[in-house]
Amino acid sequence: MIYVTHRLNEVFRIAQRVTVFRDGANAGMFSVAETDMKRLVAAIVGPKHAALQAKANAVEGTVGPADTATCPPASAAASASNTPALNMSCVCNDRLHDVDLNVEQGEIHGLAGLIGSGRTEILQTIFGLRAVESGTIAIGGKARSQLRPADAIKLGVALVPEDRHLEGLVLDHSIERNLTLPRLPQFSRWGWLRNQAAVSQAKSAMQELSVKAPGASTPVRFLSGGNQQKVVFAKWNHPRPRLLLLDEPTVGVDVGAREEIYGVIHQAARDGTGVLVVSSDLDELLRLCNRISIVADGRTVNTVARASLANAEALHHLLQLSRSSIESREGTPHGAHHGAQAT
Template sequence: MTTAQPLVDLRDITVSFGAVKALRGVSFDLRPGEVHALLGQNGAGKSTLIKVLSGVNQRDGGTVLVHGKETNFKSAQDSRDSGIAMVYQDLSLVPSMSVASNLFLGREPHGGTRLVRNRSIVHAAQKYLTEQGFPIKASARVGALPFAYRQLTEIAKALMGDIRILVLDEPTSALSAGEEEILFKTVADVTERGVGVIYVTHRLHEVFRISDRVSVLRDGLNVGTHNTSDITMDKLVSEIVGPGHERMAQATLSVEEGDRRSAFRDESSESSTHAPVIELRGVTNARLKGVDLKVRPGEILGLAGMVGSGRTEILETMFGLRRADEGEVLFEGKPVRWGSPHQAIAAGVALVPEDRHEQGLVLADTIAANIAMPRLPQLTRAGAFTKGEANRRAKKAVSDLNVRAPGIQTKLQNLSGGNQQKVVFGKWLTPEPKLLLLDEPSVGVDVGARDEIYGIIRGFARNGCAVVVVSSELVELQLLCDTLAVIHDGRVTTRVHTSEVEGEERLHHLVQEPAR
């Protein structure tokens, strides 16, 4: 890393949205060849700051210098033309197109037949992906890829061209350990070429693994910029959550450091000995192979496994998105063959999906409208929508889940990622489900909000709800779950009580051992 002129120098940036001051005089700089991590809770101002740099948000005050020259980007294209590439949590890929077509979108070759052009694009894309170490087929349709590979495709796309400044917003949120290593190697390679990387993350261990400097935003202010080697984990957490939040800070450290004594886990809340809420007996379909699982009232079952192992497909089968070709699904002791999620929801099943933007929310609609969506039949009387009851439920969800928003008529696209995730949970608060399915529940959730999210999940379980959790964070599964099932290639290979797994390293071994 060098002390040369900064690639980016943001000075005293202020941004307001109506009466809400999103940024209050924030300064931040990026040097050539460094990784500068940007941290903060949801709503702290991280996304707003990088959107000023991208030309999406216009500042009210302050100065933006890029390569030493004052700039005033009016659009994302202005930013891109200056050598700045952005990878947001909200992916910009076209699902119906191939990986190659997405990589070359807007810069397609001319001349020749369409077939020749397509072959040329696929060949060039595959060569690029292979050179960069991305394990993706250029000919694959993006919509058919697991979420992790869609995210890798987005990152690969951002790195194409003459890029001097790369902004990564939660880049590893859905990546496996092996895929994280690909990303980290790519980041190391580009910084060796003098590219500066702004790295927005909630995973604090990544900060110490990959960054040279770290800045913390809180309530629209920069509360500290440090050389990463000069700051400890507990100091960093304290800056993120702020004074008066000692319990939240300790809980966050528990997740980051794998402390099994964390307050998240309520040891007195043992799962019930009653009959299972849901049971899979020898379930086989296109992705599952003879799966046997049962979840009892009050139990939190964690599904551990590599990306593509079949964890998400188990949730989809429980939710009526996939049928069992062989075997059977029993709900409250009775065989069911749900043909759609509507039938599962009516029976008392709820799903918080991995990709909240594609499956869990309508970003252009309001908090109130999103929370009402899965309960429309209950909120309709004599063919008329009962807006008053819908608003009451929305206000309760916003209050109970501490959603940071001006009001229930706020559009989801104006909320931070963590607050959007809270709204997804809010959809299922009234009435509470009998079975709650969670696919990567803490993706994009900041270090402070994790405590709240885990508390919400344990609250569902204490009230007798059966909970199934898929998470790539193995420490999260250990802290949160009563029992764990390890999934390999569509099969359940191991099922253990969490107390029987001593340390994250043992769980890593279980996850990576091939099925026998």
């Protein structure tokens, strides 16, 4: 039996031998009984990424690919200005109820919650995809009671949506065309697209984010999931956004692409961008974030420092407490929501 998977835990559970492929070539063959997760991940991500990760760890004291015990420190840019990248005050709409949220410059801030808790709706509201009924949203100190996506983009807000196929990319368009979509005025003159400038920017972005494709004219539908996701990130990379909204940023990508995406997120924070990330992977939140806010029933009910959470079980416990609190307030018996689960 040949079993292909991105879920490495499955390899150790069911396989006797494992072969790693990277960039179309055999990158290693191992006996499962004689290897471990760290060695397997190293073979998948390759020596180039491992060297970059080691350099970053030496400079910042951050953790390596297989270690989620410590998150990176917030950027020094956070202390360079007292103006937060994002401030939400008593924001309400059809899904949110008095949401208060603050994201500093250079901070990676996580949103954790149960399915249907309102995590994605918070990002959609900030980006102007959902109307604000009351309350204010301030981006870089500029307060707005209403936002449209065009307004959010002008203020320096970028969104990497949960479903890249439906919301993040035009699959039949080339890499170059997808990268120009959010900033058409930047690449246009008198109503005409400046093709040379668009191609040049696309090639630069592909090199910077290690997008593997024959060229900038390649339709994105022919790329792997990881490379498609890197194109979504690349759309917002020049100039750097003031606030980067990430909804499940590594869903459906392999471990190598995941490590590269983590590098992109960390670099954005080091450059002073405030990052707000939703993830169903609790270990991912613990690895990336400086602070994590618990979301329940369209509310931010608690915000904790990453340093106060020992492991994913501690974060999962907070999620369950938030669920119990909401059920108690609404008079719903514990466990009655059969469709709810920790994410």
